[in-house]
Amino acid sequence: MATILDGKKAAEAIRSQLRDEISRLGKKPGLAAIIVGSNPASKMYVDIKERTCRETGILSERYSLPEATTESGLTELIKSLNSKKTIHAILVQLPLPKHISEHRILSAIEASKDVDGFTSHSKSQLLAGNESSVPCTPKGIIRLLELYKIPIEGKNAVIIGRSEIVGKPTALMLLNRNATVTICHSKTANLREHTLKADIIVAAAGKPGLVTAEMVRQGSAVIDVGTTKVNGRLIGDVDYEKAREKAGWITPVPGGVGPMTVAMLLENTLQCYKNIEGEK
C-alpha cells in the first residue's frame, strides 16, 4: 500500500515558516491578483490565494475586471502594477477571455514581479536550468517529491500533459534533476506502454480516471495534478483507490498538489519581495 503524499500537511508547515519569516520583514510583501471575467473556478482559486495570503501576512489586492476588458486596458493595469511600490508580485489568473492574448499579457509583467514564472524571461531561464522563477504547481510537485525523499536522479519520469503551466515546466524541472523524462499528451499512441516504465508518473491531463491501476508500475510515485469537478466533488486523473495498492507513493485529490501550489505562490511572492527590496 502506497505512502500518501500529504500535500495539505506539508503546505501547512511551509505556510507557518513563511508567516514567521514575513512577520520579521521591514514591510509587507504585496501580491496583486488580476481576474478577468466571471469563471467560477478562477474566482474560487483567487479566493483561496487571497485568504492564504492574508493568513500569511502578505498584502493581497484583487483586480476583478469584466469579461469585455480589452487587451490594451489589461496591459495598462499591468504596467501600473509594475511600477506600484507596494506590489511585489503580479498574478494573472488564467484562462483569460479568448479575445486577449495570454502570451502578450503575461509578457507585460515585469520580470522581477513574475510570481507564476509565466513570462518569456522566466521560461527561457528554466529552459537554461535556472529555477529562480518557476511556476507554482511544478515547484510544488518537486517540493513534495523532495520532502518525501523520492529518488529522481536516473529515474524514469512520465508526464501526462504538455501545458505551459504544468506539463512542460514539470518535465524541465525533473530533467534538471537528472530524471529521464517522457512527455505524453492527447496524441500519444499507447499511454500505458509509457506509464508502465515510469518510476514517477505526473498526471496532469484533467481527465478523471485516465490513469488506472493497470497503468501503474509496482512501487512507483504517482502524482495526481488533475482537478475536475464532478457532481460538486474534485476528482483527479488517477483511480486513487486501486492505484494506491500498487504505487509506492501517491497524492490524494484534494489534499495533494493543490495546497502545495498555493504554498509555492506564497513562497514565490516572498522571493519577489526579497529581490525587489534587497532583503535577504
Ligand code: NAD
Ligand atoms: P491543459 O488542458 O492545458 O492541458 C492538458 C494536457 O493533457 C494537454 O497537454 C493534453 O495534450 C493532455 N491530455 C488531454 N487528454 C489526454 C489523454 N487522454 N491522454 C494523454 N494526455 C492527455 O490543462 P492544465 O492547465 O495543464 O491542467 C491539467 C489539470 O491539472 C487540470 O485538471 C487542472 O485543473 C489541473 N491543475 C491543478 C493544479 C493544482 O494546483 N492542483 C494546478 C494547475 C492545474
